[in-house]
Amino acid sequence: MKLKGVQQTNWIGVGIFVLIVLIFPFVVTQSFLLNHATFTGIYVIVSLGLGLLMGYAGQISLGQAAFYGVGAYATAIMTTTYGLSPWIGLIFSIAIAALLAYIMGYTMARLSGYYLAMATLAFGIIVHSVLVEWRSVTLGASGFYGIPSINIFGYTITQGIPYYYFVWAFAIIGIIICLNIVHSRVGRALRSIHDSEIASSAMGVETGKYKTQIFVLSAIFAGVAGWLFAHMSYSISPSSFTLDASIIFLAMVVLGGSSSVWGAVLGTVLITMIQVTVHTLGEQFTFITSEFEHVVYGLILVLVIIFMPRGLFPTISSWLNNKMSQRSSETQEKKAS
Amino acid sequence: MLEVKNVTKTFGGVVANKDVSFSFEEGQIVGLIGPNGAGKSTMFNMISAIFPPSEGEIIFRKQRIDKMPTNAMAPLGISRTFQNLQVFKNMTVVENVMVGRHIRTKTGTLRAALKLPGTKKEEVSAYDKAMEYIQFVGLQDLYDHLAGNLALGKLRLLELARALATEPKLLLLDEIAAGLNHKETKEMSNLIEKIRNNGTTVFVVEHDMDLVMSICDKIIVLDQGEKIAEGTPREIQSNQRVITAYLGAEVEKNAQ
Ligand SMILES: Nc1ncnc2c1ncn2[C@@H]1O[C@H](COP(=O)(O)OP(=O)(O)OP(=O)(O)O)[C@@H](O)[C@H]1O
Ligand SMILES: [Mg+2]
Numbered sequence: 001m002k003l004k005g006v007q008q009t010n011w012i013g014v015g016i017f018v019l020i021v022l023i024f025p026f027v028v029t030q031s032f033l034l035n036h037a038t039f040t041g042i043y044v045i046v047s048l049g050l051g052l053l054m055g056y057a058g059q060i061s062l063g064q065a066a067f068y069g070v071g072a073y074a075t076a077i078m079t080t081t082y083g084l085s086p087w088i089g090l091i092f093s094i095a096i097a098a099l100l101a102y103i104m105g106y107t108m109a110r111l112s113g114y115y116l117a118m119a120t121l122a123f124g125i126i127v128h129s130v131l132v133e134w135r136s137v138t139l140g141a142s143g144f145y146g147i148p149s150i151n152i153f154g155y156t157i158t159q160g161i162p163y164y165y166f167v168w169a170f171a172i173i174g175i176i177i178c179l180n181i182v183h184s185r186v187g188r189a190l191r192s193i194h195d196s197e198i199a200s201s202a203m204g205v206e207t208g209k210y211k212t213q214i215f216v217l218s219a220i221f222a223g224v225a226g227w228l229f230a231h232m233s234y235s236i237s238p239s240s241f242t243l244d245a246s247i248i249f250l251a252m253v254v255l256g257g258s259s260s261v262w263g264a265v266l267g268t269v270l271i272t273m274i275q276v277t278v279h280t281l282g283e284q285f286t287f288i289t290s291e292f293e294h295v296v297y298g299l300i301l302v303l304v305i306i307f308m309p310r311g312l313f314p315t316i317s318s319w320l321n322n323k324m325s326q327r328s329s330e331t332q333e334k335k336a337s
Numbered sequence: 338m339l340e341v342k343n344v345t346k347t348f349g350g351v352v353a354n355k356d357v358s359f360s361f362e363e364g365q366i367v368g369l370i371g372p373n374g375a376g377k378s379t380m381f382n383m384i385s386a387i388f389p390p391s392e393g394e395i396i397f398r399k400q401r402i403d404k405m406p407t408n409a410m411a412p413l414g415i416s417r418t419f420q421n422l423q424v425f426k427n428m429t430v431v432e433n434v435m436v437g438r439h440i441r442t443k444t445g446t447l448r449a450a451l452k453l454p455g456t457k458k459e460e461v462s463a464y465d466k467a468m469e470y471i472q473f474v475g476l477q478d479l480y481d482h483l484a485g486n487l488a489l490g491k492l493r494l495l496e497l498a499r500a501l502a503t504e505p506k507l508l509l510l511d512e513i514a515a516g517l518n519h520k521e522t523k524e525m526s527n528l529i530e531k532i533r534n535n536g537t538t539v540f541v542v543e544h545d546m547d548l549v550m551s552i553c554d555k556i557i558v559l560d561q562g563e564k565i566a567e568g569t570p571r572e573i574q575s576n577q578r579v580i581t582a583y584l585g586a587e588v589e590k591n592a593q
Contacts (some may be wrong), residue, residue, distance in 0.1 A: 005481030
């Protein structure tokens with residue numbers, strides 16, 4: 001049912017997106033591109049959660065890669081060291097990431113501003129050190145290997161097209177969950193906090209509670225992404241879960257725009273495309289190194305913050321809306337004259 | 338219904354309220370007046386638990402509320418509007434009022450995320466209810482407009498609709514007529530009387546003396562943080578301390 005004047009999910013848009021995801025492997029057949037597309041799906045899951053946290057709860061996390069890492073290592077240890085099923089591993093990936101976020105979020109529910117940013121920054125550094133130093137459990141800097149593949153109904157999800165669809169199924173569920181939240185009583189409450197926290201709490205909105213919940217949700221998303229990453233890769237190492245990675249997730253959200261769920265998706269796709277391009281160019285030109293990549297991200301962040309503070313997606317969609325309403329009013333004028 | 342007992346509020350060195358006490362019963366329109374800086378908004382902020390008093394107690398329907406968090410007030414039945422307009426600018430009119438329905442609905446993050454059965458129904462009923470309040474204040478033609486694009490008079494009505502949507506027992510209106518033209522002020526005072534007649538107690542801070550004197554059942558006067566008078570409009574109009582306080586403020590203004 002259409003409730004006019006209320007932000008609601010555009011299910012046609014979701015349908016088109018699902019179609020693009022389904023068709024992609026038939027159009028793009030190079031396996032390295034499919035591999036990147038699979039990674040994009042994993043990163044989309046992380047940035048969806050981070051986008052909700054930034055755009056709706058108004059908080060910044062500088063340690064999202066740590067939750068991603070916790071999710072990856074939790075399942076790696078459970079399935080490899082203890083021989084459990086990856087599906088049990090998923091429960092651990094989610095539970096541990098959620099618990100850590102809850103503890104952090106709970107102690108910070110009453111604080112605001114940059115406390116969460118600072119706390120997550122510290123958390124990210126601690127998690128990375130633990131992964132490197134706790135050798136008896138994590139096998140240290142050299143990494144953890146021998147992670148089993150995921151089975152579903154007796155069918156092993158191998159790398160390539162099966163894993164691509166598997167990852168994107170999760171990503172699309174993630175998108176739908178975010179759209180559902182954003183376009184609900186909770187989403188409205190969160191948006192209202194953004195505009196006026198005082199009025200929001202005077203209307204009875206429990207601002208601290210919702211901020212904590214969204215933070216926990218963002219950690220769960222990152223945990224699930226970590227789980228997908230671990231079982232795709234056979235081996236994982238702490239180098240995937242550094243501050244750098246957290247900053248890249250941040251860049252994805254800022255570029256795409258955090259005030260819209262689709263912004264996180266768009267930002268992730270664009271940043272991955274830049275990564276792929278830089279890598280490909282790097283193979284031909286020796287002066288293009290991975291350092292170069294970071295310069296590009298830095299530049300993008302600066303440009304976006306200066307010229308499009310709301311990010312690409314909201315800017316483009318409001319521009320399109322304006323165009324359309326202009327056109328419709330022009331045609332109306334023509335009819336009238 | 339409301340009892341303010343020996344309330345003092347200081348901001349650093351500034352004493353905004355000094356040992357103020359008053360109380361009133363249900364079913365009235367009560368006015369809180371006083372010259373600029375008298376401490377009226379400060380008093381409202383304490384009654385709506387935006388911040389606690391430095392000293393004293395505030396009791397609402399036999400419950401002490403002065404140490405409670407802000408978000409506990411709406412469920413108890415206290416709602417308010419803001420002198421310095423606190424609308425949700427990036428939301429539409431109907432979305433703003435739906436936030437007023439927040440405490441009357443219960444879909445949580447998990448239920449919303451999974452769109453469990455019942456969430457849609459609740460959403461529709463919140464929408465319909467919000468539209469009723471929009472109709473009540475007369476904003477029905479603007480319901481799908483972005484609040485940030487509304488004119489001042491409409492914003493005041495929007496704040497009123499949003500506050501009413503919580504179904505308060507006590508409604509605090511902080512200078513709801515400020516900046517309104519003559520016609521809008523008249524309509525606002527009709528609305529306030531209608532709200533009282535529907536059973537909601539209304540507590541108003543207002544500078545427009547015609548409005549205050551014509552609709553209030555009882556008036557409390559503050560001056561420089563202290564209560565200087567309390568009574569019916571007729572009593573207040575002839576109170577010597579009130580006249581001096583207002584004249585003093587006038588004289589100061591002219592001297593500037
Ligand atoms: N948050 C605050 N921090 C510091 N001082 C404050 C604060 N709020 C109010 N004051 C001071 O307390 C005094 C009373 O202010 P208040 O806003 O309550 O007055 P008011 O009666 O509402 O005035 P007006 O009619 O202009 O709205 C003023 O001197 C003001 O500067
Ligand atoms: Mg005031």
